[in-house]
Amino acid sequence: MNSTVVTYLSQSKEFTNTVAWLSKALGFDATSMVAFIIFAIGALIVVGALATIGGLGTYAERKISADLQMRQGPNRVGPYGILQFLADGVKMILKEDIIPAQADKFTFILAPFLCMIGVFATLAVVPFSSGLMLTDINVGVFYLVGMASLVGVGVFLGGYSSNSKWSMLGGMRGASQIISYEIPATITIVSMVLIAGGLSFKTLINGQGGLPHEWYILHNPFAFIGFFVYFIAALAETNRAPFDLPEAESELVSGYHTEYSGMRFGLFALAEYIEVFVVCGVAVALFLGGYKVPFDLGSGHIFTEKLGLDSMLAQNIGQLLELGAFFTKTLALYYVVIWVRWTLPRLRVDQLMTLCWKYLTPIALFNLLGMAVWMYAFDGRSIFSLIFNSAVSAAGHH
Amino acid sequence: MISLGSYLAISFALFVCGILVMIARKNIIAMLLGIELILNASALNFAAYTKFVNNNLDGHILSLFIIVIAAAEASVGLGIVIRFFQLRESIHIDDAATLQN
Amino acid sequence: MFTNTLFLLSAALTIGGALAVVYSHNLMHACLYLLASLFGVAGLYAVIGADFLAATQLVVYAGGVVILMLFAIMLTGGTGNRINRYGLEKIASMGNKKTYFFAGFAGIITSLIILKIIASVLRAQPANKVLEANETTVNKLGVLLATDHILAFEISSVLLLGALIGAAVISRPRKERHD
Numbered sequence: 282m283n284s285t286v287v288t289y290l291s292q293s294k295e296f297t298n299t300v301a302w303l304s305k306a307l308g309f310d311a312t313s314m315v316a317f318i319i320f321a322i323g324a325l326i327v328v329g330a331l332a333t334i335g336g337l338g339t340y341a342e343r344k345i346s347a348d349l350q351m352r353q354g355p356n357r358v359g360p361y362g363i364l365q366f367l368a369d370g371v372k373m374i375l376k377e378d379i380i381p382a383q384a385d386k387f388t389f390i391l392a393p394f395l396c397m398i399g400v401f402a403t404l405a406v407v408p409f410s411s412g413l414m415l416t417d418i419n420v421g422v423f424y425l426v427g428m429a430s431l432v433g434v435g436v437f438l439g440g441y442s443s444n445s446k447w448s449m450l451g452g453m454r455g456a457s458q459i460i461s462y463e464i465p466a467t468i469t470i471v472s473m474v475l476i477a478g479g480l481s482f483k484t485l486i487n488g489q490g491g492l493p494h495e496w497y498i499l500h501n502p503f504a505f506i507g508f509f510v511y512f513i514a515a516l517a518e519t520n521r522a523p524f525d526l527p528e529a530e531s532e533l534v535s536g537y538h539t540e541y542s543g544m545r546f547g548l549f550a551l552a553e554y555i556e557v558f559v560v561c562g563v564a565v566a567l568f569l570g571g572y573k574v575p576f577d578l579g580s581g582h583i584f585t586e587k588l589g590l591d592s593m594l595a596q597n598i599g600q601l602l603e604l605g606a607f608f609t610k611t612l613a614l615y616y617v618v619i620w621v622r623w624t625l626p627r628l629r630v631d632q633l634m635t636l637c638w639k640y641l642t643p644i645a646l647f648n649l650l651g652m653a654v655w656m657y658a659f660d661g662r663s664i665f666s667l668i669f670n671s672a673v674s675a676a677g678h679h
Numbered sequence: 680m681i682s683l684g685s686y687l688a689i690s691f692a693l694f695v696c697g698i699l700v701m702i703a704r705k706n707i708i709a710m711l712l713g714i715e716l717i718l719n720a721s722a723l724n725f726a727a728y729t730k731f732v733n734n735n736l737d738g739h740i741l742s743l744f745i746i747v748i749a750a751a752e753a754s755v756g757l758g759i760v761i762r763f764f765q766l767r768e769s770i771h772i773d774d775a776a777t778l779q780n
Numbered sequence: 781m782f783t784n785t786l787f788l789l790s791a792a793l794t795i796g797g798a799l800a801v802v803y804s805h806n807l808m809h810a811c812l813y814l815l816a817s818l819f820g821v822a823g824l825y826a827v828i829g830a831d832f833l834a835a836t837q838l839v840v841y842a843g844g845v846v847i848l849m850l851f852a853i854m855l856t857g858g859t860g861n862r863i864n865r866y867g868l869e870k871i872a873s874m875g876n877k878k879t880y881f882f883a884g885f886a887g888i889i890t891s892l893i894i895l896k897i898i899a900s901v902l903r904a905q906p907a908n909k910v911l912e913a914n915e916t917t918v919n920k921l922g923v924l925l926a927t928d929h930i931l932a933f934e935i936s937s938v939l940l941l942g943a944l945i946g947a948a949v950i951s952r953p954r955k956e957r958h959d
Contacts, residue, residue: 313781387809419916423835430843434815437850441808453854460847467839480832480918681787681827684902689791689824691894693817695887696798703883708853709807712814715845716798719821730828736920739833740929742825743921746833746840747936751943753845757852758947764856765951 284483286323287316289412289600293593323415327404331555336366338554338615345616346623376543384540385442392439393541393548399431400552400559407562408482410572410603411579412596421482422470425563426463429518432556433459436520439549443540454630459518461634465641466514469507472645472652473497473567476504476661486571491579491606498568500663503651508568510645512614515560517637519553521618523625524633561614562607569610572603579603686727693720707760707770711753718749783827790823807853815846832918 290296296315303311340355340363347354355362380389406421408414418424433456440452476497477485489496498508517524541549565571573579581599584590590598628636659667693716700713722742729738760770767774797817804810818841825834895902925933 317782385806385808388812391812418831419918420831420835423832423839427835427838427843430839430847433843433847434850437847438812441850441854449854453851456847456851460843463843680784684904685787685791686824686828687898687901689794691891691898692795693798693821694894695891696795696802698890699802699880699883699887702886703802703879705879706807708849708856709810711849712801712810715814715841716801716817719818723821723824726825726828726830726833730830736917736924739830739917739921740924740932742830742833743836743925744932744936746836747940750840750845751940753848754947755943755950757848758950760852761855761951765954770856 285320285416286413287319289596290319292596320415323413324405327409327415328401331401331404331558332551334558335551335554336370337363338558339369339550340366341615342619342622345619349620349623370547373543373547378545379540379542381444381540383444385444388438388442389540390545392435392442393545393552395435395438396432396552397435397548399428399435400556402428402431403559404555406482407559408486408566408571409607410600411483411486412600413604414482417481417483420480422474422480422485422563422567425559426467426470429556429559430459430463432519432552433463435552439541445540448540455520458520458524458633458637461637462514462517462524462641464514465510465637465645466518468642468645468649469511469514470563470567472507472649473504475649475652475656476500482566482571486566486573489570489573491570491573491575491577493570494665495573495663496568496570499665501652501655502664503648503655504568506644507648507652508564510641510648511567512564514637514641514645515564516618516621517633519556519560521553521557521622523621523627525622525627557618558611558615561611561618564614565607565610569614570606572607574599574602574606579606683727683731686723686731690720690723690727693717693723705772707763707772707775708757710772711756711760714756715749715753718745721745786823787827790820790827792820793817794820794824796820808850811846811849811853814849815842818842818846829915830917832921 300311300315303315307314343365344354344362355365358364358368380386403425405415406418406425408417408421436459437452437456440448440450440455443449443452473485474480477488479485493499497504499505577583579599579602581592581595581597584595584598585592588595662670697713697716697720700716701710704710704713722745725738725741725745727738729735729741763775764770794817797813797815797820800813801810801817804813818837822834822837822841825831825837
């Protein structure tokens with residue numbers, strides 16, 4: 282069985298007590314019902330938390346861009362303007378919901394929901410921490426890539442259904458950009474799967490350690506190049522600057538979501554911000570050690586041995602530390618994404634396609650080959666272990 | 680409820696729907712949708728047999744190859760459709776009847 | 781209980797999507813119903829423990845083939861019922877009652893043939909054995925693809941290369957020669 286939130290929580294006494302009490306009260310074995318309820322509550326918590334992070338992402342973007350441009354940014358609504366995203370949300374909900382008369386109503390309404398479904402379905406496998414991850418299916422990374430490609434369908438439908446020239450152009454450009462950049466991203470993910478030996482996120486993260494020299498990014502030079510290829514490809518996949526031609530404000534009058542107003546537009550924007558978070562989370566899990574805390578603090582064993590705490594409590598503290606590590610790394614990458622947006626100019630459509638097909642895809646393929654050769658030649662050891670071992674053996678000879 | 684019979688019934692329904700689409704529609708792309716349904720029905724069939732009767736993984740390999748071949752065939756078929764549209768300005772299957780009679 | 785629920789939901793999505801593809805009048809909507817049907821098939825794969833197959837179905841079909849169909853619909857004139865270049869429309873391109881009548885006839889004949897073949901399996905009582913826990917198929921599929929089925933693997937890669945080049949060559953823009 283896969284390890285899920287339920288298998289983690291089932292180690293605690295409260296879980297077994299609750300199950301026993303419910304079984305007595307209802308007459309049948311209540312394990313699966315309690316599991317279902319825990320999954321439902323967990324899913325609600327994750328969705329709520331990430332929607333808030335998406336909203337705060339808009340606030341963070343405005344503040345960071347203001348900082349880069351030497352101005353203030355929002356500072357009126359709430360302390361330091363932090364409630365700005367709530368004000369934006371209220372504004373969007375109160376706007377009039379306009380559907381163009383010639384638009385294809387079914388696809389017009391469906392497109393933002395397809396984007397949202399694609400992004401929220403990936404949240405089920407994002408590795409927040411080893412125990413509190415919603416589920417750890419054996420094909421985790423593959424499933425995430427598959428669900429993220431639903432966003433492309435949503436973008437295309439948004440462009441098509443609005444029945445206007447700007448939207449159609451923006452939709453086609455956006456969809457072709459998304460499907461083109463899926464290729465170097467997936468090839469890089471496959472080359473990292475080669476090191477780890479499995480597609481599940483736990484396998485990928487357990488192969489890394491807490492300290493930077495144990496991360497996969499410093500495992501061998503191909504992984505290092507792979508990180509940058511994946512980062513660029515994933516930025517382009519989320520339609521994020523400098524690849525945001527489909528929604529270019531100065532050129533296409535906002536591209537594929539021109540005709541969307543109010544909350545429908547809000548759904549598109551929220552899906553984009555949450556997708557950036559998920560993509561950063563995947564990059565952290567693949568390359569930067571995921572949720573691993575340095576010195577193995579995340580497993581809670583040190584707390585049980587040194588401080589003599591109860592096993593479940595020690596594990597919970599370890600989980601909190603792992604959550605903190607994951608969020609710190611992911612939010613650091615999120616900051617880099619926002620920083621890149623306000624620093625680099627936008628790429629033209631042909632430059633975009635050239636970058637993908639003539640540069641990133643060959644580099645990703647070369648990476649895959651190099652990674653396979655490295656794993657065969659050096660038995661899968663990282664460059665640090667090779668240097669240390671050769672230093673030790675050289676010292677031993679003298 | 681989950682048994683070989685139920686899976687065969689579902690793949691049978693998919694196959695018949697695919698045949699209905701292929702014969703009833705006259706739009707070439709709509710007929711390609713029917714082809715995808717038929718290929719999916721056969722892949723589902725292979726996977727069900729290998730789970731309930733053989734209990735090994737040969738059917739999964741066959742289904743994987745069916746998916747690969749369906750993707751390749753869809754891309755080439757749509758390339759042909761686009762070329763046909765560039766030449767004839769229509770994607771109605773009755774306009775592709777020049778070799779008839 | 782959960783596998784049964786998942787099985788029923790996926791089966792409903794699959795067959796509902798397939799029926800909607802048969803009877804819808806808009807080509808774009810038919811593509812979306814096909815997407816829903818393919819999602820249902822992926823769910824059915826997941827129920828019998830073919831996790832890698834389900835993920836591949838999602839990646840290839842939802843992210844690849846459906847977007848390809850949508851692009852082709854856009855590049856060939858969209859969903860308007862086109863009148864062909866002679867100005868007449870003999871048979872509506874999405875089918876009218878006559879084509880559906882013939883299709884129904886063909887469907888009945890096909891179903892009778894297939895039902896005769898699979899009747900014995902459908903009639904057999906389900907053994908009601910408890911399904912054993914599904915284990916991951918990723919490693920085993922990888923080993924099988926590299927050892928037993930390596931020839932098919934290599935040939936399919938050549939096939940994909942041929943399809944890539946062929947599709948690009950067939951539909952590339954050509955220079956119009958004005959005499």
